[in-house]
Amino acid sequence: PYPAQGGRGAAVGGVLVWLSGVVAGAGACADVVGPCDPSGQETGGRRATAPTVAPPASSEVPFVSLHVPAHNEPPDMVIDTLRSLVRLDYPRYEVILVDDNTDDESLWRPVQRWCQRHAVKFAHLQDWPGYKSGALNYALRELTDDKAEVIGVVDSDYQLDRGFLRRCAPLFTESWVGFTQAPQDYRGWSHARYYRRLYYSYQYFFKVSQPSRNERDGAIFAGTMGLIRRVALEQLGGWDEWCITEDAELSLRLLRAGWTGWHVDESWGKGIMPLTFEALKGQRYRWCFGGIQILRMHWRSLLPGRLSRQNRLTTGQRWAYLSGAVQWYGDLLGLVFLVFLLAGAANLATGGGELFRKLTAFLVATIPVLVVLGLVRAVALLRRGTGASWRDAIGAFFIWQSTSLVVARASVLGLFARKAAFLRTPKTSEKAKWWEALRANWAESSLALLGMLGIAAALTKATQLSGPLLAGLLLFPTLGMAAAPLNSWAAQRAALPPDLRERRNTEWRRTRERRAFVRGAAVGGLVTVLGVIIAVVTLMLTPSPHTVQTPQLVPPGSGPENADAIAEHRARHPVRLAEHRLAEHRHAHADRHAHTGRHAHTAPTSSPSSSPPRPRRRRDPQHARRHAGPDPHARAARPHARRGQGHSRRATRRDPGHDALLEHVGHRPPRGRHRHGGEARGMRPQRRDAGLRRHHGHAHRAR
Numbered sequence: 001p002y003p004a005q006g007g008r009g010a011a012v013g014g015v016l017v018w019l020s021g022v023v024a025g026a027g028a029c030a031d032v033v034g035p036c037d038p039s040g041q042e043t044g045g046r047r048a049t050a051p052t053v054a055p056p057a058s059s060e061v062p063f064v065s066l067h068v069p070a071h072n073e074p075p076d077m078v079i080d081t082l083r084s085l086v087r088l089d090y091p092r093y094e095v096i097l098v099d100d101n102t103d104d105e106s107l108w109r110p111v112q113r114w115c116q117r118h119a120v121k122f123a124h125l126q127d128w129p130g131y132k133s134g135a136l137n138y139a140l141r142e143l144t145d146d147k148a149e150v151i152g153v154v155d156s157d158y159q160l161d162r163g164f165l166r167r168c169a170p171l172f173t174e175s176w177v178g179f180t181q182a183p184q185d186y187r188g189w190s191h192a193r194y195y196r197r198l199y200y201s202y203q204y205f206f207k208v209s210q211p212s213r214n215e216r217d218g219a220i221f222a223g224t225m226g227l228i229r230r231v232a233l234e235q236l237g238g239w240d241e242w243c244i245t246e247d248a249e250l251s252l253r254l255l256r257a258g259w260t261g262w263h264v265d266e267s268w269g270k271g272i273m274p275l276t277f278e279a280l281k282g283q284r285y286r287w288c289f290g291g292i293q294i295l296r297m298h299w300r301s302l303l304p305g306r307l308s309r310q311n312r313l314t315t316g317q318r319w320a321y322l323s324g325a326v327q328w329y330g331d332l333l334g335l336v337f338l339v340f341l342l343a344g345a346a347n348l349a350t351g352g353g354e355l356f357r358k359l360t361a362f363l364v365a366t367i368p369v370l371v372v373l374g375l376v377r378a379v380a381l382l383r384r385g386t387g388a389s390w391r392d393a394i395g396a397f398f399i400w401q402s403t404s405l406v407v408a409r410a411s412v413l414g415l416f417a418r419k420a421a422f423l424r425t426p427k428t429s430e431k432a433k434w435w436e437a438l439r440a441n442w443a444e445s446s447l448a449l450l451g452m453l454g455i456a457a458a459l460t461k462a463t464q465l466s467g468p469l470l471a472g473l474l475l476f477p478t479l480g481m482a483a484a485p486l487n488s489w490a491a492q493r494a495a496l497p498p499d500l501r502e503r504r505n506t507e508w509r510r511t512r513e514r515r516a517f518v519r520g521a522a523v524g525g526l527v528t529v530l531g532v533i534i535a536v537v538t539l540m541l542t543p544s545p546h547t548v549q550t551p552q553l554v555p556p557g558s559g560p561e562n563a564d565a566i567a568e569h570r571a572r573h574p575v576r577l578a579e580h581r582l583a584e585h586r587h588a589h590a591d592r593h594a595h596t597g598r599h600a601h602t603a604p605t606s607s608p609s610s611s612p613p614r615p616r617r618r619r620d621p622q623h624a625r626r627h628a629g630p631d632p633h634a635r636a637a638r639p640h641a642r643r644g645q646g647h648s649r650r651a652t653r654r655d656p657g658h659d660a661l662l663e664h665v666g667h668r669p670p671r672g673r674h675r676h677g678g679e680a681r682g683m684r685p686q687r688r689d690a691g692l693r694r695h696h697g698h699a700h701r702a703r
Contacts, residue, residue, distance in 0.1 A: 060173070061090070061091065061092055061165075061169055061170065062092070062149035062150045062169055062172050062173075063092045063093065063094075063145065063147045063148050063149050063150070064090065064092065064093040064094075064148065064149075064150045064151075064152055064165055064169055064227065065093070065094050065096060065144045065145060065148035065150070065151055065152065065230075066085055066093060066094065066095045066096065066152040066153075066154055067096050067098065067136055067139045067140070067144075067151060067152065067153055067154070068081065068082065068085070068095065068096065068097045068098070068154050068155070068156055069098050069100055069132050069135045069136060069139075069153075069155075069156065070097060070098070070099050070100065070102070070108075070111070070156040071099070071100045071101060071102055071132075072102050072103075072104065072107060073102075073107065073156045073157070074107070074503060075106075075107055075108070075110040075111050077156065077157055077272075077503060078097070078111050078156045079110070079111060079114050080159060081154065081155075081156050081157065081158055081159060082095065082097065082111075082114065082115070082118070082120055084158075084159040084160045084269075085120075085154065085160060086118055086120065087162060088160065088162055088164060088165050088166075089162040089163055089165075089166050090164075090165035090166055090169065092147075093152075093165060094121065094145055094148070095120045095121070096120070096121040096122075096123075096139050096143045096144065097111065097115055097120060097121070097122050097123075097156075098123050098125065098135040098136070098138060098139045098143075099111065099112075099122070099123065099124040099125065100125055100128060100131070100132065100134070100135040101125060101126065101127065101128055102124070108124055112124065121143050123138065123139070123142070123143060125138060129241070130239075130241035131241070131244075132246065133239035133240060133241045133243070133246035134239075134241050136153065136238075136239050136246075137238045137239050137241070140230075140233065140234075140238055140239075141238070144230075148230055149172070149229070149230055149231075150169060150172055150227050150228065150229060150230060151227070151228050151229075151230050151233060152165075152226070152227045152228075153223050153224055153225075153226055153228075153247070154224055154225065154269070155223070155224040155271055157271045157272040157503070158224060158225070158269045158270065158271040159187070159269060159270055159271075160268060160269040161268045161269060163268065164182070164225075164268035164269060167264070167266065167268065168180050168182060168227055168264055168268070169227065171227075171262050171264075172227070172229060176258075176259060176260050177229065177259070177260055177261070177262060178228065178229050178232045178254040178255075178257075178259025178260060178261055179221045179226060179227060179228040179229065179232075179251060179254060179259070179261045179262075180226065180227045180261065180262045180263075180264055181210070181219055181220065181221055181222055181225065181226045181251075181261065181262070181263055181264065182225040182226070182264040182266065182267065182268050182269070183206035183207075183210070183225070183264070183265070183266075183267045184202070184206060184222060184224060184225055184271065185206075185267040185269065185270045185271070186199055186202065186270055186271055186272060186273045187270040187271070187272065188272065188273075188496065188497060188500045189273060191494065191495055191496060191497070192490070192494035192495060192496075193392075193395070193490070193494075194487060194490035194491055194494050195273065195275075195491075195494055196392055197392050197395035197396045197399055198273055198274075198280070198396070198399055199273065200382055200386055200388045200392055200393065200395075200396040201396040201397075201399045201400060202273065203382070203385065203386045204378065204381065204382055204385070204386075204396070207381075207382075207385035207386055208381045208382075208385050210263050211263060211265070213263070213320045213324075214261075214262070214263035216314070216316030216317060216319070216320050217255070217260055217261065217314065217316065217317055218255070218316055218317040218319075218320030218321060219251070219261045219262065219263040220247075220248050220251050220324075221247050221248065221250055221251030221254070221261065222247055222248070223246075223247035224269075224271065225268065225269050226247070228250070228254075229259070232254055232257070232259050233250070235257070236250070236253050236254065236257065240253075242293075243290055243293050243294065243297070244286050244289055244290040244293065245286065245287060245289075245290025245291065245293070245294065246290075248290065248291070248294060249290070249293075249294050249297075249298075252294060252298055252301075252321055255312075255313055255317050256298075256301055256310075256311055256312060256313050257312065258312040272500065272503055275491065275494075275496065275500060275503055275504040276488075276491050276492070276504060277402075277437075277440075277441075277484070277487045277488035277490075277491045278440055278488065280399075280403065280491075281403050281406045284403045284406060284407055284410075285406050285407070285409070285410045286410075288328045288407045288410035288411055288414065289410040289413065289414045289417075290414075291324065291325045291328050291414070292325065292328060292410070292411055292414025292415060293414055294321075294325060295322075295325035295326070295414075296414070296415065298321075299322075301313060301318070302318045302321055302322040302325075303318070303322075304318065328407060328410075328411045329411050330370075331404040331405075331407040331408045331411065332407075332408040332411050332412065334371075334404060334408075334477060335404065335405065335408045337477075338447070338451070338474075338477045341454060341470060341473050341474050341477070342450055342451070342454045342474075344470055345453075345454035345455070345457045345458050345470055345474065346454070346457065348457065348458060348460075348461055348466060348467065348470060349457035349458070349460055349461075368472075368473060368476075371476050374397075375394075375397055378393065378396070378397045378400075379393040379394060379397060382396060382397075398479070398480060398483045399483070399487060401477075401479075401480030401483060402444065402480060402481070402483035402484040402486075402487050403484070404480060404481075405443055405444050405447070405481070405484070433492075434485075434489050436492070437485040437486075437488035437489035437492065438485050440485075440488055441484040441485045441488055444481045444482075444484035444485065445481070445482075445484070445485050447477075447478075447481040448478055448481035448482035448484075448485075451474050451477060451478030451481060451482075452478060454470075454471075454474045454478075455471045455474050455475065455478065458470040458471040458474065459471050
């Protein structure tokens with residue numbers, strides 16, 4: 001083992017890299033296991049399809065109260081939604097519209113007059129807190145009929161099929177059913193390529209993820225097109241106004257309380273997707289922010305444990321909600337890895353190349369594996385679930401990737417901000433201009449430009465393995481960031497019918513009027529993100545205060561044939577001047593003893609003609625076995641000690657130059673003590689002749 005010489009900074013950087021490897025490994029395992037469940041489910045045991053639900057008699061169906069929240073919506077679109085609701089094929093229901101803080105009276109007055117003519121309950125709330133959940137709580141407590149047993153939520157842009165309630169409401173005849181959720185579907189997506197791919201990106205959740213969660217009774221209540229039992233909603237205190245995704249949070253509380261939920265496979269209504277890319281980023285931001293809020297509030301309930309009266313979540317339900325919340329951090333991990341790659345490209349272009357030496361091979365390989373697995377899973381399951389073409393499936397995947405920066409931002413801010421936050425997006429005009437798309441997505445455009453520069457810098461070292469490898473790793477995240485302005489421009493240029501064109505204009509106005517979230521949370525979150533990135537890059541690129549020397553063993557030089565090898569080794573691994581002098585002194589001392597025939601620890605003789613010196617005492621075999629060191633010459637002398645035979649001191653003499661060389665490269669045992677604690681055993685060291693240092697020899701002990 002060789003001690004680390006990088007200091008505290010290197011240790012902290014190593015820990016961060018190790019943690020990144022652990023997170024990436026966990027993500028890799030989840031990506032491998034994740035596709036197995038939904039892809040293997042053709043028909044599940046808990047799927048509520050048309051043949052499994054038989055409509056009961058009219059007298060047995062529950063009374064349903066449909067709540068429609070609206071905020072700054074075009075009146076014609078809202079009226080079309082209400083018109084589809086009053087035509088439902090269901091005997092017992094009511095419709096309530098709640099206008100939430102619409103400041104333009106010309107938008108909500110026409111809706112109010114229409115509701116008065118068609119017996120639809122209407123309420124306009126001014127300066128009402130709680131956003132959408134606050135408006136729904138007002139409708140529940142102030143406007144809902146006492147006979148209502150089931151509450152339904154429908155967005156103001158949806159148009160429902162007449163059989164929606166006839167098909168879904170009978171599921172509540174089972175007393176333990178707390179909510180049902182039909183897929184959210186959309187209209188007007190086939191007019192342009194961008195909207196077609198956006199539609200398939202939405203369908204992935206309701207065609208793949210939600211059916212899989214439903215098999216574990218872990219489906220999410222997604223709000224619109226969902227029904228919920230009134231008594232369960234009131235027992236839990238209504239809609240939580242602290243969470244920006246109040247619908248998903250409510251479904252978790254319902255399951256924890258012991259209720260069950262059903263996902264309905266059939267689509268019974270169609271709404272309107274975000275028609276601008278900036279509106280899509282705002283929606284993805286809110287979904288991620290709300291998911292992190294749920295994780296912050298309920299993470300203890302999602303940990304493995306026994307069922308209790310306060311927490312009746314099963315293991316499958318806990319896994320469904322925990323993995324659904326943690327998966328938002330995949331985009332943050334990808335962003336941090338992109339920063340590593342950009343720093344590595346800069347380091348490689350300037351002649352360094354330390355990045356791949358500090359990053360483990362596992363970590364470098366895991367992120368591309370995650371990307372490839374995610375791409376294969378998304379494309380395969382999208383094609384299987386929706387019938388999308390290869391081109392549209394890949395385009396849907398890159399729509400997800402183009403929002404990764406805003407999702408990474410929300411995943412960090414969601415850990416610190418306590419209130420619901422809305423994302424401010426730059427205003428875009430109705431005219432399709434490419435520079436407006438760049439301005440509206442300046443952060444993604446900047447990262448895409450840096451990625452292109454990084455690829456070019458990496459390719460300057462095309463003859464090295466690290467150059468093409470780094471360029472290949474940078475290619476995919478660069479394409480993902482570059483897709484953001486391209487999608488924004490495509491959304492502006494897409495042709496739409498007149499009603500949807502008016503809706504897109506409304507989104508542009510809403511983007512301009514939307515206020516930023518709390519400044520403290522925004523500044524704190526951005527500072528946190530920048531601080532983490534700067535700290536990681538600094539730890540990776542700061543040079544160590546000590547030179548880390550790679551240990552390379554060189555055989556001891558015993559003749560002129562090894563002089564060149566020793567000179568080359570010393571040039572590559574310089575030692576201090578004192579060590580050089582010590583080595584030279586030991587070489588000279590050894591040569592002098594070789595010529596004079598003197599031996600350091602032999603007993604004095606009585607006359608020159610006497611027989612060869614005999615040892616003062618015979619070596620103890622057990623002593624030799626206990627205290628023989630790692631020196632190979634000492635090991636070679638062990639058989640003589642075991643046989644109890646004396647041996648010449650020259651046979652066990654170590655080369656002093658070899659000692660200095662081994663000490664330099666780290667292979668000599670510590671001096672001053674025996675490895676096995678010789679002094680602690682009461683044995684005193686022997687002295688050498690004059691000119692030599694005190695030495696606790698493992699094989700040079702006097703006999």
